[in-house]
Amino acid sequence: MSNNAPSIQDVAARAGVALGTVSNVLNNPDLVSEKTRAKVQKAIMELGFVRNDAARQLRAGSSRSIGLIVPDVRNPFYTDVARGAEDAANEQNLSVLLANTDDELEREQAMLSLFEEQRVRGVLVSPTGDNLEYLKQAQKRGTGIVLVDRKSSDFSSVSVDDVAGGYLATKHLIECGRKHIAFVGGPLTVHQIADRLAGAKKAVAEHNDVTLEVVETKNLSVQSGRALGKLVEKFDGVFAANDLVAIGIMQACVVDGHVSIPRDLSLIGYDDIDFAAAAIVPLTSVRQPSAEIGKAAIELLISNHGKSKNIEFQPELVVRSSTLR
Amino acid sequence: MSNNAPSIQDVAARAGVALGTVSNVLNNPDLVSEKTRAKVQKAIMELGFVRNDAARQLRAGSSRSIGLIVPDVRNPFYTDVARGAEDAANEQNLSVLLANTDDELEREQAMLSLFEEQRVRGVLVSPTGDNLEYLKQAQKRGTGIVLVDRKSSDFSSVSVDDVAGGYLATKHLIECGRKHIAFVGGPLTVHQIADRLAGAKKAVAEHNDVTLEVVETKNLSVQSGRALGKLVEKFDGVFAANDLVAIGIMQACVVDGHVSIPRDLSLIGYDDIDFAAAAIVPLTSVRQPSAEIGKAAIELLISNHGKSKNIEFQPELVVRSSTLR
DNA sequence: TCGATTTATTGAAACGTTTCAATACAATAG
DNA sequence: CTATTGTATTGAAACGTTTCAATAAATCGA
Numbered sequence: 001m002s003n004n005a006p007s008i009q010d011v012a013a014r015a016g017v018a019l020g021t022v023s024n025v026l027n028n029p030d031l032v033s034e035k036t037r038a039k040v041q042k043a044i045m046e047l048g049f050v051r052n053d054a055a056r057q058l059r060a061g062s063s064r065s066i067g068l069i070v071p072d073v074r075n076p077f078y079t080d081v082a083r084g085a086e087d088a089a090n091e092q093n094l095s096v097l098l099a100n101t102d103d104e105l106e107r108e109q110a111m112l113s114l115f116e117e118q119r120v121r122g123v124l125v126s127p128t129g130d131n132l133e134y135l136k137q138a139q140k141r142g143t144g145i146v147l148v149d150r151k152s153s154d155f156s157s158v159s160v161d162d163v164a165g166g167y168l169a170t171k172h173l174i175e176c177g178r179k180h181i182a183f184v185g186g187p188l189t190v191h192q193i194a195d196r197l198a199g200a201k202k203a204v205a206e207h208n209d210v211t212l213e214v215v216e217t218k219n220l221s222v223q224s225g226r227a228l229g230k231l232v233e234k235f236d237g238v239f240a241a242n243d244l245v246a247i248g249i250m251q252a253c254v255v256d257g258h259v260s261i262p263r264d265l266s267l268i269g270y271d272d273i274d275f276a277a278a279a280i281v282p283l284t285s286v287r288q289p290s291a292e293i294g295k296a297a298i299e300l301l302i303s304n305h306g307k308s309k310n311i312e313f314q315p316e317l318v319v320r321s322s323t324l325r
Numbered sequence: 326m327s328n329n330a331p332s333i334q335d336v337a338a339r340a341g342v343a344l345g346t347v348s349n350v351l352n353n354p355d356l357v358s359e360k361t362r363a364k365v366q367k368a369i370m371e372l373g374f375v376r377n378d379a380a381r382q383l384r385a386g387s388s389r390s391i392g393l394i395v396p397d398v399r400n401p402f403y404t405d406v407a408r409g410a411e412d413a414a415n416e417q418n419l420s421v422l423l424a425n426t427d428d429e430l431e432r433e434q435a436m437l438s439l440f441e442e443q444r445v446r447g448v449l450v451s452p453t454g455d456n457l458e459y460l461k462q463a464q465k466r467g468t469g470i471v472l473v474d475r476k477s478s479d480f481s482s483v484s485v486d487d488v489a490g491g492y493l494a495t496k497h498l499i500e501c502g503r504k505h506i507a508f509v510g511g512p513l514t515v516h517q518i519a520d521r522l523a524g525a526k527k528a529v530a531e532h533n534d535v536t537l538e539v540v541e542t543k544n545l546s547v548q549s550g551r552a553l554g555k556l557v558e559k560f561d562g563v564f565a566a567n568d569l570v571a572i573g574i575m576q577a578c579v580v581d582g583h584v585s586i587p588r589d590l591s592l593i594g595y596d597d598i599d600f601a602a603a604a605i606v607p608l609t610s611v612r613q614p615s616a617e618i619g620k621a622a623i624e625l626l627i628s629n630h631g632k633s634k635n636i637e638f639q640p641e642l643v644v645r646s647s648t649l650r
Numbered sequence: 651t652c653g654a655t656t657t658a659t660t661g662a663a664a665c666g667t668t669t670c671a672a673t674a675c676a677a678t679a680g
Numbered sequence: 681c682t683a684t685t686g687t688a689t690t691g692a693a694a695c696g697t698t699t700c701a702a703t704a705a706a707t708c709g710a
Contacts, residue, residue, distance in 0.1 A: 053442035055696035057379035117378035380666035
């Protein structure tokens with residue numbers, strides 16, 4: 001930015017009015033006579049005046065942005081959440097700024113600090129780690145925090161019942177007649193993943209001829225799934241902790257060639273992203289209402305008057321070819 | 326944010342030092358003696374002080390954020406670009422804030438204004454429309470602008486030769502023996518799409534027994550592709566303007582059932598997103614170096630001293646099953 | 651015509667930082 | 681012991697808005 005951007009003062013001088021009048025044109029146009037308003041507008045145009053938001057915020061105290069911190073922008077689930085949040089925010093004339101942490105706690109904290117320093121209206125965050133202490137600190141300082149895709153009694157939150165989702169998925173595999181099931185995903189320290197696994201264990205526990213094995217991955221990317229390669233051959237059913245991993249596994253099977261889905265292997269994912277339906281073998285998945293999650297989170301943030309509130313959606317099984325018998 | 330967040334003044338009082346010293350602890354720690362620094366740090370902790378970025382920026386003039394405006398966050402191509410940009414920015418201790426416009430010019434302008442008012446370090450933008458006038462205005466006002474995935478002599482830019490890409494794709498279809506080719510995508514007012522079409526026309530013009538027909542869509546989403554349904558039956562080759570549309574078309578064919586890819590129809594997409602390789606039929610595509618584009622754009626923005634500079638990458642054909650003969 | 655009311659405009663004060671010239675103090679050299 | 685240099689600390693000024701009490705101008709009623 002050039003060092004001498006025109007200020008409200010400059011506009012006032014050029015329009016031949018007082019500085020307060022320019023401010024009124026900007027913020028309370030109906031307090032200003034039509035004639036004066038026109039003069040000021042003209043001066044604004046001619047000078048190319050752009051309001052300095054830093055000064056505005058400093059004086060007015062509040063910002064019109066909301067921060068959204070996600071662990072992986074490349075996961076369509078999160079961009080779907082973001083779209084839902086955006087739509088809800090735009091209705092209130094607020095903007096959503098998206099920040100990516102790449103699963104790194106350090107970046108998560110840096111982004112939170114950035115948003116706190118910017119005094120955003122609030123922050124929606126899908127925390128990657130298990131320690132929410134620093135989020136509590138932020139909340140204590142007065143920053144509105146809403147947890148997304150994660151539940152905690154200390155914050156408002158919008159989540160999906162991941163235990164139920166894991167149970168649904170695994171029960172479906174069992175109903176397809178599968179006996180040797182693998183749960184693929186990680187790191188297991190991630191809450192959502194641990195919950196999905198818990199649900200899976202619950203379903204398996206109801207049948208004493210079914211086994212469940214955990215194959216932990218570094219993260220939930222297509223690459224992680226693909227890297228497993230033949231590892232899946234010893235199983236007849238795989239529950240992947242999200243669709244990206246499932247798609248990766250599917251790619252590995254196709255390259256390998258001699259594992260056929262769903263004949264040799266039933267595969268189920270999680271999230272039901274748009275691409276699940278378009279996969280090599282259309283992927284059975286557990287649907288989370290992503291856009292609604294984003295929308296609900298914004299509403300919670302805006303209406304939050306002290307009390308924290310937890311919204312939990314129920315997941316839904318979407319059966320496609322990858323688990324047909 | 327609670328109305329009375331502690332200020333530097335409060336910290337100074339508590340630590341028993343002057344306000345300027347606190348500022349130095351924050352910005353020039355080596356100017357402050359170890360003893361004093363410790364006292365101040367302690368006070369900061371105890372009060373839960375968070376620097377007010379608005380005030381900081383107002384006085385210091387510069388921000389540490391860069392805006393990135395994309396037409397569609399749900400298109401993996403753009404999130405890949407974002408990741409590249411982020412990585413490059415983080416190296417310089419800068420943050421990238423992502424804004425989505427959903428192909429709406431109005432939102433594009435609103436987001437640009439937001440970033441301008443925030444006096445960001447610069448804005449990377451992949452403009453949706455054809456009229457770049459308002460971007461020129463912003464540039465004239467002093468905001469650093471770098472065009473992404475779009476070329477113009479008025480701005481620095483990082484683009485890919487879309488005419489060459491369109492040519493590559495179409496030539497490949499022709500080499501597969503296809504005679505009745507459809508170009509699917511839209512709106513054609515979008516520059517990239519028009520260029521890809523131009524490339525396609527060029528390739529077709531070299532053969533007098535090949536026809537090219539344009540099927541215009543409202544946008545480049547999976548839904549748009551899927552909505553076409555049987556429309557594609559009259560062609561034996563389809564060049565989709567991006568992978569999302571191609572995947573949608575593929576879904577429609579699979580549901581329909583009696584169009585087989587690649588036997589009846591050769592299908593090629595554009596962007597080579599991760600999911601292309603994982604599609605029902607692995608999708609041939611034209612690869613754009615997305616992360617490199619983001620990285621180059623940041624570097625251009627940072628090093629931009631007056632002169633505008635255009636970087637153009639060359640696209641690359643990635644052949645998969647959807648166009649095997 | 652005059653006071654009362656409404657409407658439009660004014661400009662000083664405040665927001666919380668960074669900056670920087672001024673000052674205080676400590677260490678060193680002669 | 682003084683002069684010089686270097687190191688730490690200080691606090692007023694400035695950044696560009698919004699806010700708001702005060703004033704000016706216009707309108708109205710009788």
